[in-house]
Amino acid sequence: xxRFTLRRLFxxxxxxxxxxxxxxxxxxxxxxxxxxxxxxxxxxxxxPEVIARLNAEFGIDKPLADRFVDYVTNLAHFDLGTSFxxxxxxxxxxxxxMGASLKLAVAxxxxxxxxxxxxxFLAALRPGSILDTxxxxxxxxxxxxxxxxxxxxxxxxxxxxLNWLPSFGYGDGAxxxxxxxxxxxxxxxxxxxxxxTRAGVLDVLNADFIRTAHSKGMSETKVVRWHVASNALVLxxxxxxxxxxxxxxxxxVIEKLFAWPGIGSLLIDSVAVRDIPVVQGTxxxxxxxxxxxxxxxxxxxxxxxxxxKQE
Amino acid sequence: MLKIxxxxxxxxxxxxxxxxxxxxxxxxxxxxxxxxxxxxxTLDVQASPNTQEEFITQAIHRALYSWDSHQNKxxxxxxxxxxxxxxxxxxxxxxxxxxxxxxxxxxxxDDIIYSYKRIASPKNAFPGASFxxxxxxxxxxxxxxxxxxxxxxxxxxxxxEITFTGPINPGFPLMQNTTVIYPSNVSDETxxxxxxxxxxAFVFKEHVPGSQVVVEKFDKYYEEGKPYLDRVNIxxxxxxxxxxxxxxxxxxxxxxxxPTQYQAYQGEDVLKDHLLEVAxxxxxxxxxxxxxxxxxDKRVRQAINHAINTPLIIERLVKNKAYxxxxxxxxxxxxxxxxxxxxxxxxxxxxxxxxEAGYADGFEFEVTASPNESWGVPIxxxxxxxxxxxxxxxxPKPVESAALGDAVTTNNxxxxxxxxxxxxxxxxxxxxxxxxxxxxxxxxxxxxxxxxDKLFEAAQQERDPAKQNDLLRQAxxxxxxxAPVWFFNYNKAVMAYQPWxxxxxxxxxxxxxxxxxxxxxxxxxxxxxx
Numbered sequence: 001x002x003r004f005t006l007r008r009l010f011x012x013x014x015x016x017x018x019x020x021x022x023x024x025x026x027x028x029x030x031x032x033x034x035x036x037x038x039x040x041x042x043x044x045x046x047x048p049e050v051i052a053r054l055n056a057e058f059g060i061d062k063p064l065a066d067r068f069v070d071y072v073t074n075l076a077h078f079d080l081g082t083s084f085x086x087x088x089x090x091x092x093x094x095x096x097x098m099g100a101s102l103k104l105a106v107a108x109x110x111x112x113x114x115x116x117x118x119x120x121f122l123a124a125l126r127p128g129s130i131l132d133t134x135x136x137x138x139x140x141x142x143x144x145x146x147x148x149x150x151x152x153x154x155x156x157x158x159x160x161x162l163n164w165l166p167s168f169g170y171g172d173g174a175x176x177x178x179x180x181x182x183x184x185x186x187x188x189x190x191x192x193x194x195x196x197t198r199a200g201v202l203d204v205l206n207a208d209f210i211r212t213a214h215s216k217g218m219s220e221t222k223v224v225r226w227h228v229a230s231n232a233l234v235l236x237x238x239x240x241x242x243x244x245x246x247x248x249x250x251x252x253v254i255e256k257l258f259a260w261p262g263i264g265s266l267l268i269d270s271v272a273v274r275d276i277p278v279v280q281g282t283x284x285x286x287x288x289x290x291x292x293x294x295x296x297x298x299x300x301x302x303x304x305x306x307x308x309k310q311e
Numbered sequence: 312m313l314k315i316x317x318x319x320x321x322x323x324x325x326x327x328x329x330x331x332x333x334x335x336x337x338x339x340x341x342x343x344x345x346x347x348x349x350x351x352x353t354l355d356v357q358a359s360p361n362t363q364e365e366f367i368t369q370a371i372h373r374a375l376y377s378w379d380s381h382q383n384k385x386x387x388x389x390x391x392x393x394x395x396x397x398x399x400x401x402x403x404x405x406x407x408x409x410x411x412x413x414x415x416x417x418x419x420x421d422d423i424i425y426s427y428k429r430i431a432s433p434k435n436a437f438p439g440a441s442f443x444x445x446x447x448x449x450x451x452x453x454x455x456x457x458x459x460x461x462x463x464x465x466x467x468x469x470x471x472e473i474t475f476t477g478p479i480n481p482g483f484p485l486m487q488n489t490t491v492i493y494p495s496n497v498s499d500e501t502x503x504x505x506x507x508x509x510x511x512a513f514v515f516k517e518h519v520p521g522s523q524v525v526v527e528k529f530d531k532y533y534e535e536g537k538p539y540l541d542r543v544n545i546x547x548x549x550x551x552x553x554x555x556x557x558x559x560x561x562x563x564x565x566x567x568x569x570p571t572q573y574q575a576y577q578g579e580d581v582l583k584d585h586l587l588e589v590a591x592x593x594x595x596x597x598x599x600x601x602x603x604x605x606x607x608d609k610r611v612r613q614a615i616n617h618a619i620n621t622p623l624i625i626e627r628l629v630k631n632k633a634y635x636x637x638x639x640x641x642x643x644x645x646x647x648x649x650x651x652x653x654x655x656x657x658x659x660x661x662x663x664x665x666x667e668a669g670y671a672d673g674f675e676f677e678v679t680a681s682p683n684e685s686w687g688v689p690i691x692x693x694x695x696x697x698x699x700x701x702x703x704x705x706x707p708k709p710v711e712s713a714a715l716g717d718a719v720t721t722n723n724x725x726x727x728x729x730x731x732x733x734x735x736x737x738x739x740x741x742x743x744x745x746x747x748x749x750x751x752x753x754x755x756x757x758x759x760x761x762x763x764d765k766l767f768e769a770a771q772q773e774r775d776p777a778k779q780n781d782l783l784r785q786a787x788x789x790x791x792x793x794a795p796v797w798f799f800n801y802n803k804a805v806m807a808y809q810p811w812x813x814x815x816x817x818x819x820x821x822x823x824x825x826x827x828x829x830x831x832x833x834x835x836x837x838x839x840x841x
Binding site: 030032033036037038039040042043049050051053085087096097100152166167170255259261262265272274 | 718
């Protein structure tokens with residue numbers, strides 16, 4: 001198990017290196033710079049001296065090769081650099097936002113798992129029933145609804161019409177502020193989990209060992225609990241892992257809509273003003289998060305199903 | 312028509328100021344929205360030229376001058392009076408004796424000298440350095456050649472003498488967000504970015520990055536009886552739609568409206584009586600690059616102005632949240648020419664002008680445009696069929712906002728659509744058409760007119776404001792006739808406010824920025840605000 005764990009962790013390293021290089025290349029060729037972005041709203045006249053001074057201060061006027069060497073050297077020392085905009089260490093800015101992002105992602109995932117898995121399970125146990133039909137229509141809708149639109153709809157309903165919840169913001173970290181963004185973000189993984197769980201459970205229900213269990217006189221409850229649930233778990237855990245890993249990246253739109261202070265909104269603001277160190281750092285953290293969750297999932301289902309470890 | 316609109320704008324100001332009736336109530340919490348981004352870049356406002364950080368400045372900081380929205384001009388803020396030399400270059404400021412920083416330090420001339428040196432320091436590369444450059448000797452200091460700014464002289468703790476490079480109105484450069492005064496007794500300057508200390512009416516309490524800044528009443532604020540509010544929560548809300556829901560749900564006290572919301576709010580009885588409108592100091596335009604063949608000819612540029620049905624676009628697309636432009640200087644500028652008429656919509660005249668210029672068969676050009684709904688790609692798409700009628704083919708070249716600034720300041724465009732600062736200082740606004748101003752500075756259309764230059768230079772030397780404005784008015788009319796841009800509109804900013812909010816002012820420099828120390832909340836506010 002230790003060798004398997006180390007091997008999986010080691011595989012993360014080349015991926016991170018490739019992603020880091022890609023980010024550098026992309027943001028070296030996109031038009032626009034931090035200095036000129038300061039004047040892009042037209043509310044101040046451009047000042048070439050300020051632009052030159054800022055470019056010099058942040059090393060933007062250096063040749064690309066020199067900037068690349070600086071970037072790689074800093075990364076090798078686990079230094080994500082200093083933000084152009086705030087002049088604070090990028091790692092501090094990300095750390096300030098990570099808590100809110102994790103809180104949102106965890107809440108969305110908990111909501112998705114608590115609702116999606118039981119629904120998928122029940123739908124599979126009663127295929128063709130009203131519950132199954134409604135669940136699947138809901139799942140397709142959940143997958144196809146634009147999150148931005150869904151968020152506005154929930155705001156309108158639960159904040160404006162019913163006045164049950166605040167429509168935006170982090171507040172003082174209260175649960176009520178978390179509900180709407182978490183539900184909006186959780187709907188897509190919920191729909192995916194419901195469909196996956198249903199498909200996984202149906203697959204297992206048709207397996208030979210389930211028929212054998214039934215023919216041995218085992219009760220329906222025991223069959224479901226001991227055989228169906230445990231065998232469908234691998235697929236469910238995989239889906240949960242993949243979705244959880246990508247939630248922080250997906251939350252960009254939700255954070256912007258609900259004025260939620262996570263790293264998604266930090267990323268958007270930083271892209272808009274070409275605060276390249278923050279963009280690079282934030283994307284790296286999101287990718288690293290995805291890879292680590294994936295690795296954790298690999299390890300979990302290696303534990304659930306030893307055949308995977310052997311492969 | 313323009314006269315009617317001007318009158319309406321002035322009436323709008325009257326209505327807004329009328330809301331400042333007596334009966335101010337102390338206490339309560341104002342929930343104010345900062346709509347220009349999902350975060351504050353920094354709390355060290357001297358380092359940031361962004362409008363977003365001005366929300367913090369208004370609460371926490373003060374500059375030597377401030378903008379008086381009622382008089383529509385800069386006024387002394389940290390000085391009780393000033394003496395000005397005969398040639399207008401030396402100003403002696405008698406500072407307020409009761410102004411105290413939030414860390415307990417009384418304001419002295421040393422703080423102003425320290426702040427201006429910090430802003431202009433070559434080590435910092437702060438955007439406000441260009442404002443400090445108006446002080447004699449600042450250029451050498453910015454270039455790192457000298458240790459002191461020769462034009463800054465402390466007479467005593469409460470008296471400061473500043474020598475400027477010319478007879479300018481120092482109020483404009485020294486009222487800026489980036490020229491506020493910090494205390495000189497803070498040893499670690501990096502602390503300003505995390506825990507700002509100023510002279511303003513409110514003390515910094517908390518910053519939740521990406522969410523809000525909270526400030527609380529400063530008991531030692533120098534204006535007696537102010538501020539009225541106990542607390543201001545400045546919340547970040549960039550999304551229009553989300554802001555709309557929050558405003559209707561009474562979670563926020565003010566909201567800046569876009570064109571669509573403006574139209575919707577005007578149609579609702581509950582909302583329409585609480586809209587504050589002002590003609591801001593921004594001119595939306597399409598700038599023509601004279602390096603592109605057809606735009607060398609003034610008749611082509613004039614033809615484009617005649618070919619576009621500007622009032623129709625303002626009505627249908629901008630939902631009347633703008634005033635048609637009749638030149639570069641906006642309605643709220645003291646040098647605005649109330650007798651000047653906008654270019655008339657006249658496609659036949661446009662065709663004739665194009666034929667005279669040798670472009671009877673038309674030509675094709677591209678417009679670099681950001682996605683902005685009021686001065687971006689949607690507007691370019693609206694003018695496509697209008698220009699097609701006179702034989703001109705327009706191609707939008709969509710770019711991100713950050714890339715727009717880059718394209719324009721590097722002269723890498725045939726035409727661009729933008730919203731540019733055109734006030735409040737008419738001299739500074741028209742500097743962008745002075746031939747000695749660099750293209751990369753703000754002379755984006757590489758405009759050069761000896762006639763204009765002569766008037767502009769005369770205005771620079773003129774100390775009588777009325778005569779100076781008259782010269783600038785004439786210069787503005789030359790620009791209008793030369794049509795280096797398509798004169799689209801002057802922005803009408805609109806703020807919706809809750810009925811319990813009082814003291815908002817028609818700030819033409821940026822309506823979203825309000826003096827929190829003037830604002831008060833009445834008894835009809837929800838319990839959470841009272």
